Amino acid sequence: MSRIILITGANRGIGRGLAAQFAADGETVLLSARNGDAAAQAAAEIGGDVHPIQLDATDQASIDVAVKQIEATHGRLDVLVNNVGGVFDYAQQASNADLGVVQEALNINLFSTWRVTQALLPLLRKAQGARIVNVSSEAASLERMGAGTPAYSASKAALNALTRSLAAELAGDGIIVHSASPGWTATDLGGEGGRPIAEGTASIKHVVNLPVGAGTGGFYQDQQILPW
Structure with a gap:
């Protein structure tokens, strides 16, 4: 039986690439996007068992409608890939950062x-061996963190903290939670110079497919554990 996998922000970039990879594997993919038409177009272009879902991760009402749709159609969810993210504040330093940009980064990268x-x-909780994978960044590693992109780095570090908290809480329910970094990837968000999307998505897919014996609450990139 195929898994039911929801990927947020999947009409383009890493999310879309991941949706295509899972569809090629015969999984049931719920491809969500803030714009329903964009989700429908991406799902049709990918083909396979891919279903568009309109879901704006910043809007609770939109989320609630999507949850009801998934429950009515599928009755459970095996994998949630929280891929929505953004805000690269390349020009900022922590000492003089626009805190409005920092708040926006937290809203998109953490609260969504x-x-x-x-x-x-x-x-x-209705699935057996469900898992949550939060798409993070190597920029979130406190050990490796430098002076650049303070809003992005801090918000992704906060996302990693959420991963750890959820992993500890949900272990008793049999739900595995990890953070996964795709690395610098050439997308609309990542810009030119990054590696191919297929490599970034493979880094996340590996984490989705980790065996139960790998535990929970990890932070991975390219099959390697990253330092928190």
């Missing part, structure tokens, strides 16, 4: 994931 995860936990 938190909001979606809370809403979908009842459906994840």
